[in-house]
Amino acid sequence: MHLDHPVTLPQRHTYSADPHRPDGSPRALRIGFGGPVGSGKTATVAALCRALRDRLSLAVVTNDIYTQEDAAFLRREAVLPPERISAVETGACPHTAIRDDISANLEAVEQLEQALGPVDMVLIESGGDNLTATFSRGLADAQVFVIDVASGDDIPRKGGPGITTADLLLVNKTDLAPYVGADLEAMRADTRRQRKDLPFVFTSLTSDDGIRPVAEWVTERLAAWRAGATR
Amino acid sequence: MSRTALLVLADGRFPAGGHAHSGGMEAAVASGTVHDPASLEAFCRGRLHTAGLTAAGLAAAAATGHDPLALDDAADARTPAPALRHVARRLGRQLLRAARATWPCADLDHLAHHRPGGMHQPVVLGVVARAAGLPPPEAAHAAAFDSVSGPATAAVRLLSLDPFDATAVLARLAGECDAVAATAAEAAERVASDGVAALPAVSAPLLDITAEQHAALAVRLFAS
Numbered sequence: 001m002h003l004d005h006p007v008t009l010p011q012r013h014t015y016s017a018d019p020h021r022p023d024g025s026p027r028a029l030r031i032g033f034g035g036p037v038g039s040g041k042t043a044t045v046a047a048l049c050r051a052l053r054d055r056l057s058l059a060v061v062t063n064d065i066y067t068q069e070d071a072a073f074l075r076r077e078a079v080l081p082p083e084r085i086s087a088v089e090t091g092a093c094p095h096t097a098i099r100d101d102i103s104a105n106l107e108a109v110e111q112l113e114q115a116l117g118p119v120d121m122v123l124i125e126s127g128g129d130n131l132t133a134t135f136s137r138g139l140a141d142a143q144v145f146v147i148d149v150a151s152g153d154d155i156p157r158k159g160g161p162g163i164t165t166a167d168l169l170l171v172n173k174t175d176l177a178p179y180v181g182a183d184l185e186a187m188r189a190d191t192r193r194q195r196k197d198l199p200f201v202f203t204s205l206t207s208d209d210g211i212r213p214v215a216e217w218v219t220e221r222l223a224a225w226r227a228g229a230t231r
Numbered sequence: 232m233s234r235t236a237l238l239v240l241a242d243g244r245f246p247a248g249g250h251a252h253s254g255g256m257e258a259a260v261a262s263g264t265v266h267d268p269a270s271l272e273a274f275c276r277g278r279l280h281t282a283g284l285t286a287a288g289l290a291a292a293a294a295t296g297h298d299p300l301a302l303d304d305a306a307d308a309r310t311p312a313p314a315l316r317h318v319a320r321r322l323g324r325q326l327l328r329a330a331r332a333t334w335p336c337a338d339l340d341h342l343a344h345h346r347p348g349g350m351h352q353p354v355v356l357g358v359v360a361r362a363a364g365l366p367p368p369e370a371a372h373a374a375a376f377d378s379v380s381g382p383a384t385a386a387v388r389l390l391s392l393d394p395f396d397a398t399a400v401l402a403r404l405a406g407e408c409d410a411v412a413a414t415a416a417e418a419a420e421r422v423a424s425d426g427v428a429a430l431p432a433v434s435a436p437l438l439d440i441t442a443e444q445h446a447a448l449a450v451r452l453f454a455s
Contacts, residue, residue, distance in 0.1 A: 066452045089454040091251035092388045101246035103325035104454075 019228070021113070028059070028119040029225040030109060031218060032098060032140030034162055037128025039148040040172040040205060042070045045123050047211035048218060049079035056120040056222070059084045059112040061105060063097050063127040070125060086112055094127030102139040109139075121222055131160030142221050144214070148173040153182040156190035163191075168217050169200035175207065236363040239333070240356075241373045243380055248325030252318065253385030253453035254278060254378065258441035260389045268396040271386050275379040275404055279411055281435035283378030285309050286353035287371040287415030288430040292422045293357025294370035299342055299350065305427040306351035312439035314446035316351075318455040324349035330359040338362055367419050371412035379404055385453060 021027045033041045042062075049058055058080060062070040064087060071087035074080065086108045090097040097105055109122050124140055126133060135143045145166035147155050150173050156163060163169060171191060177184050184202065191200050201213040239245065255278065259265040265274045289309075293302050310316045327349070331339045339362055342350055353374050360370035383397045414431070421429035442455060 067450050089251050089451075091253070091385070091454065092452045093250055096250050100244065101248060101250050103246055103248040103328050104251055106328065107248075107321075107325060 019225075025118065026226065028109070028113055028122045029142070029222050030122045030124055030140050031221065032124045032126065032135035032143040033146060034098065034126040034129065034133050034135060034143060034166070035146035035170075036130065036151060039128070039146045039151065040170075041125050041128070041146050042073055043205050044144070044146055044170065044172070044203075044211070044214065045125050046074055046077055046079045047205050048123060048215055049074070051211050051215040052121075052218070053080060057116070057118060059109075059116060059119050059122045060086070061108045061112070061122060061124045062087045063090050063094050063105065063125060064088075065090060065092065065094055065127045084112065084116060090127055094129045095133040098124070098126050098133065098135045098139060100136075102136050105139050121218070131155070131158065131162050134161045134165060141225060142167040144168045144170060146170045146172055148176075149182040149184065149187060150176045150180045153177075153184075153187050154190075156187050156194055159194050164194050165198075167198070167221075168214070169195060169198070170214065171200065171202045173204065174202045175204040232364055232366055232369065237360075237365055237369050237373060240360065240363060240365070241376055241380075243384060245329060247329045248322055249377070249381055250384075251454045252322065252381060253389070253455065254282075254382040255438045255441055255445075255455070256382040256385040257389060257451060257453045257455075258445040259382075260386065262441070265386060266390065268392065268400055271383065271392065271397060272400045272403065275382055275400060276407065277435060278382060278438065279375060279379050279404060279407060281433045282438060283375045283408075284411050284415055284431045284433050286356075286378055287374040287412050288418045289351065289353040290357035290360065290374035291367040291371040291412075291416045291419035292427070292430055293354045294360040294365065294367040295357075295419055295422070296361065297419075297422050297427075299354050299358050300345060301427060302354045302357075303346065303350045305430060306354055309430075309432045309434065310351065311434065312442050314442045314455070315439060317446075318442070319351040319353075320349035321454075322352040323355040326352055326355045326359060330355070330362065334359065334362040336362045368412060368416040371415040371419070372408070375408045375412045375415065376401075379408065389452065 033045055035041050045060060060074060064070050068087045071085050074085050075082045088104045088108050113119050143166050145162040204210045259274055265271050289302055289306050293299050327343055338358055342358060356374055357370045383401050386392050387394050387397045418430050
């Protein structure tokens with residue numbers, strides 16, 4: 001009975017980081033969404049689901065701190081059918097569940113894929129955390145870090161692993177800048193300095209189509225992932 | 232045997248999902264039963280001599296090489312609360328995932344294949360200990376310590392308890408942990424002649440009841 005590859009692949013960190021499912025078909029691309037509390041992670045995930053659900057088979061895993069509020073919000077807003085949304089409990093340590101001990105999240109992702117059949121992309125939303133909370137490469141293939149202008153326009157200058165290393169940085173809620181006295185140009189300059197060649201976008205999800213640059217980036221990642229997985 | 236393998240397996244940072252579980256501590260804190268180092272110690276002592284002893288026996292028997300599927304049935308019989316069965320299988324699945332990457336071997340693949348829904352965590356722990364080259368008494372030690380280390384860590388987060396106090400509680404329980412592990416390992420030696428009935432079957436009814444209540448809560452920090 002063939003259970004698994006006899007040799008651990010060099011790029012393989014866990015038993016689910018293989019880009020293929022046991023039947024040889026490519027597994028879903030997993031994109032992590034991290035960032036501080038209230039920066040708009042759930043709103044970003046909801047907007048992405050609305051923008052992409054007609055074209056792609058999507059699923060969402062949320063990591064709440066002490067409730068299932070984010071999962072409940074996404075279900076209530078009906079951004080996806082309820083069976084496509086799963087919640088993970090994190091024992092008061094949201095960063096542990098996405099970085100140091102990813103077993104519960106991996107399990108949630110795999111159960112969704114098993115139950116739903118072929119899934120193109122799983123969006124994994126971290127619990128609100130601090131500027132150092134990043135996703136393990138064993139869990140997420142790519143990660144998006146979400147900060148917002150209302151939390152202080154010095155956040156890009158402060159940096160931290162989320163801001164400097166995420167595959168995409170969102171600076172969200174630009175519509176609030178005039179009301180909170182945030183200097184968007186200074187934020188942009190600081191962000192460019194911190195990110196070097198890595199991409200970032202300034203977003204306002206309250207505007208029509210505000211999610212579009214994120215949806216485009218995610219779609220490009222999926223195309224690149226598929227090209228790599230079928231090589 | 233490699234003693235370091237035991238340290239790897241028993242390390243609270245071993246990525247097997249335990250950080251999201253409090254071993255009944257969240258319910259005990261909510262009811263006021265645990266509120267300071269002394270009540271934490273009493274709770275841990277009680278858990279060690281009940282759920283801890285039972286788990287240690289199962290782990291030692293699995294590490295001996297007895298049929299893990301039969302031991303899983305024995306674990307079911309020793310776990311009357313559905314919520315705790317669910318948790319034990321989930322933690323067993325997560326431990327198996329981490330262990331298959333850490334100590335890859337056919338025995339662990341066998342478990343994953345025969346019980347895709349997960350086996351009770353203490354049984355998996357025993358099979359993993361065997362895969363890591365650890366003898367049954369060491370598997371019993373890992374299970375006994377696991378029964379108190381998780382709740383103690385959870386108490387630090389739930390009560391903002393002084394972490395030095397919580398660690399001192401674990402140190403004070405070390406001798407009792409050793410004794411529980413020894414009792415469990417001796418019982419496991421009798422499984423070959425007497426069957427799984429030789430294994431400890433000590434339960435903690437209050438932990439069973441509060442686990443069911445906790446599982447029904449809408450707002451909680453820990454999964455159990």
